[in-house]
Amino acid sequence: MNFDEFTGEVQHRLELPGTGETVRAIRATLMTLGRRIPEGNAEDLAASLPMEIKWFLTGAVHDHGQRFGWSEFVSRVSEIEQTDRSAAAYHAKVIVDLVSTVVPPSDFQQLRDQLPESEDDENWHKLFEVVDAGGWGDAEEAQTGGGPQSPGDQE
Numbered sequence: 001m002n003f004d005e006f007t008g009e010v011q012h013r014l015e016l017p018g019t020g021e022t023v024r025a026i027r028a029t030l031m032t033l034g035r036r037i038p039e040g041n042a043e044d045l046a047a048s049l050p051m052e053i054k055w056f057l058t059g060a061v062h063d064h065g066q067r068f069g070w071s072e073f074v075s076r077v078s079e080i081e082q083t084d085r086s087a088a089a090y091h092a093k094v095i096v097d098l099v100s101t102v103v104p105p106s107d108f109q110q111l112r113d114q115l116p117e118s119e120d121d122e123n124w125h126k127l128f129e130v131v132d133a134g135g136w137g138d139a140e141e142a143q144t145g146g147g148p149q150s151p152g153d154q155e
Contacts, residue, residue: 028080030056039064
């Protein structure tokens with residue numbers, strides 16, 4: 001997947017009006033994530049991403065491995081993206097889901113292993129809600145109730 005395909009997919013999934021807003025959402029999520037995880041993990045995760053996207057996890061980050069929870073993550077993404085916290089949280093979940101489809105499963109698991117997911121800890125499980133719901137298409141369908149109906153469903 002190249003830069004245009006990646007940003008186009010994010011723009012489509014998030015229904016953002018333009019490339020500028022899309023790149024800002026990607027940059028906010030991945031730079032903040034890059035600050036949270038160790039440098040080696042950021043490099044592994046970034047290796048399969050388009051060069052321009054990879055930079056947000058690695059080259060744009062000078063202080064990897066910071067300790068902060070989900071709430072602080074959302075605040076930082078919101079500030080960088082210049083949007084409200086609920087939009088920032090949703091954007092991050094959708095972007096991380098797309099990343100999960102591009103990178104090797106072992107690198108994505110390494111990301112998950114770096115972020116505590118217990119209910120009473122830092123609540124990082126929220127970042128993976130779209131992934132855990134089966135991915136963007138399935139999660140969107142479950143949320144909207146849309147999707148194709150099979151003949152047996154029309155009873």
